[in-house]
Amino acid sequence: MKLAYKTNFGKLYQSTVESFFNDSLYNKLRGKINLIFTSPPFPLNRKKKYGNLQGEEYLNWFKSLAPKFKELLAPDGSIIIELGNSWEKNKPTMSILSTKSFISFLENGGFILCQQFIWYNPAKLPGPAQWVTVERIRVKDSFTNLWWMSNTEKPKANNKNVLEEYSESMKKLLKNGKYNSGKRPSEHNIGDITFLKNHNGSIPSNVIIAANTHSQTNYQKYCKENDIIPHPARMPYDLPKFFINFLTEPGDIVFDPFAGSNTTGSVAEELKRNWISLEPEENYINGSKGRFGF
Numbered sequence: 001m002k003l004a005y006k007t008n009f010g011k012l013y014q015s016t017v018e019s020f021f022n023d024s025l026y027n028k029l030r031g032k033i034n035l036i037f038t039s040p041p042f043p044l045n046r047k048k049k050y051g052n053l054q055g056e057e058y059l060n061w062f063k064s065l066a067p068k069f070k071e072l073l074a075p076d077g078s079i080i081i082e083l084g085n086s087w088e089k090n091k092p093t094m095s096i097l098s099t100k101s102f103i104s105f106l107e108n109g110g111f112i113l114c115q116q117f118i119w120y121n122p123a124k125l126p127g128p129a130q131w132v133t134v135e136r137i138r139v140k141d142s143f144t145n146l147w148w149m150s151n152t153e154k155p156k157a158n159n160k161n162v163l164e165e166y167s168e169s170m171k172k173l174l175k176n177g178k179y180n181s182g183k184r185p186s187e188h189n190i191g192d193i194t195f196l197k198n199h200n201g202s203i204p205s206n207v208i209i210a211a212n213t214h215s216q217t218n219y220q221k222y223c224k225e226n227d228i229i230p231h232p233a234r235m236p237y238d239l240p241k242f243f244i245n246f247l248t249e250p251g252d253i254v255f256d257p258f259a260g261s262n263t264t265g266s267v268a269e270e271l272k273r274n275w276i277s278l279e280p281e282e283n284y285i286n287g288s289k290g291r292f293g294f
């Protein structure tokens, strides 16, 4: 484990997750991590740039991580794993490998599934290309899954920390106080008193909409200036931001074992959470420095 750099709140180690498990740091961190937030190499049925494992081999590797991650969590800690959809090689059919890998991980770790989220990326390029843009027999695959797990049914979480801005019509309602209360066709009875209370924002849903285009400008500029190939699978800033705000407090520890361009670490830094990240590839580590103004 080589310390690649450190900041006010965190450290990035050049390491695989396997080396980390054999390091004394792993023992030191047992029971202390408040949030593991990560996007592991995806279970592809073909090789991608950073050498993903394939098929059953992937599933077995991925599931073997679960008991190790479990040990790291604080008693009320959470783990969020982002996993994309997988497709069969050369076929217009989806593979269940991604879902199977997740279920094996959940079961092997003995985790509780708190909630499923999806990240919808409206700017996602059409793919799988052959079936979507050439033959036009499938539509764009434009979301990934984020699985929220814990060792407890009630991990630390507060949706008041991730409220969304009220819609214009709701703001108007709150201002003029007039609302057509009563029974809805859905049989829901809308009483005006509770509905019109200002809660400082609306409760978000489990569909997170974020394009992967903005907030990356400085990173890309830094990579260009320093002749670094940008990470091909960066997540948008808004993804870790949502979960770090929702599931942790300032001073907590956020861990990303597959940091890539260290989006998680940079968001944690901004939100004043302590963070630890791992990434084995030097090129990605060098690019990630651009997120911290090195």
Ligand SMILES: C[S@@+](CC[C@H](N)C(=O)[O-])C[C@H]1O[C@@H](n2cnc3c(N)ncnc32)[C@H](O)[C@@H]1O
Pocket: 015, 016, 017, 018, 038, 039, 040, 041, 042, 050, 231, 233, 234, 235, 236, 257, 258, 259, 260, 261, 262, 263, 264, 278, 279, 280, 281, 284
């Ligand atoms: C999907 S990417 C993460 C992208 C990241 N969320 C971001 O926003 O840049 C997965 C990363 O895991 C790294 N990786 C692959 N195998 C690994 C291993 N055994 N241990 C740790 N990291 C690994 C890859 O180099 C890659 O950068």
